[in-house]
Amino acid sequence: MWMATRGKTRARLLETAADLLHRQGYASTGLNQVLDEASAPRGSLYFHFPGGKEELMAEALRGASAGLTELLERTLASAPSAEVALFLIVEYFRGQLEQSKFAKGCPVATVALEQAAVSDPIHAACSRAYTQWEALIAGRLVRDGWARTRADEVAGFILSSIEGALILCRAHRSTAPLLRVGGELRRLLTRKDAA
Numbered sequence: 001m002w003m004a005t006r007g008k009t010r011a012r013l014l015e016t017a018a019d020l021l022h023r024q025g026y027a028s029t030g031l032n033q034v035l036d037e038a039s040a041p042r043g044s045l046y047f048h049f050p051g052g053k054e055e056l057m058a059e060a061l062r063g064a065s066a067g068l069t070e071l072l073e074r075t076l077a078s079a080p081s082a083e084v085a086l087f088l089i090v091e092y093f094r095g096q097l098e099q100s101k102f103a104k105g106c107p108v109a110t111v112a113l114e115q116a117a118v119s120d121p122i123h124a125a126c127s128r129a130y131t132q133w134e135a136l137i138a139g140r141l142v143r144d145g146w147a148r149t150r151a152d153e154v155a156g157f158i159l160s161s162i163e164g165a166l167i168l169c170r171a172h173r174s175t176a177p178l179l180r181v182g183g184e185l186r187r188l189l190t191r192k193d194a195a
Contacts, residue, residue, distance in 0.1 A: 010048045012038040017060035023103045025110040026057055026122070051121075057111070058121035064107035065129035072133055076140040083189045085140060086158070090182035093166060094175045102173045105166035113167075134159050158185055 016038035020029040031045060031053055049056040072089065079085035096104050112126040138155035142148055161181045168177035 009038075009040050009044050013040055013045065013048060013056065014060045014063055016040075017056050018064040018107065021057060021060055021111055022064060022107045023100070026114045029057070031056075054119055054121055057115075058119075058125050061108065061111055061122065061125040062128070065125065065132075068107060069129065069132050069136070072136050076136050081189075082137075082140045082144045083186055086182065086185055086189065089162070090178060093162070094178055097166070097169050097175055097178070102170050105170050106163055109163055109167060130159065154188070157188075161185060 013034060017029065017034050020034060020037070034040075034056070035042060035045060045056065046052065049059070071092065075088050075092075076082070076085045079088060093105065108126050108129045111122060112130075115122040116126045117123070134152075134155045137158050138148075138151045141151035141154060146154065161184070162178070165178040165181040169175055
């Protein structure tokens with residue numbers, strides 16, 4: 001029983017930290033807030049995460065990015081084309097932005113902007129997430145007949161465009177930047193000479 005409770009506390013800390021990172025970033029997320037919102041005992045944080053805030057946040061970020069990786073993987077694998085998959089991904093983010101009143105865009109972007117240059121564990125978590133996402137997109141493009149080199153280039157462009165659009169959406173409190181980017185990317189994917 002004690003071990004099960006201990007595991008649940010750790011899971012609550014990670015889930016709460018991931019949600020707070022997604023909504024408000026690294027700098028605005030305090031350990032006391034994480035403990036309070038997770039309803040976790042004060043001593044549990046350093047018991048589970050002896051490296052403190054940086055360790056907790058890096059692991060929470062890895063968990064949050066893994067969730068999005070799974071969503072992207074499923075969407076890219078099941079959609080009939082990269083174009084349809086892209087539409088579904090844009091719609092997912094549009095819904096998330098609107099439901100959260102623009103508090104949630106990408107679970108990695110805010111933290112990457114704040115901490116990736118100064119924290120090795122955060123840098124590693126952000127870099128791994130973006131590398132995985134780009135590879136998933138490139139893989140789908142190859143499946144649709146794109147040459148590998150071109151697919152890699154376009155996948156980087158697609159990811160950068162969506163990430164940038166999500167930041168603009170939050171800044172403007174509008175999904176218009178994401179919808180514009182989605183439209184332009186769909187046109188890119190349907191061009192006959194693109195592959």
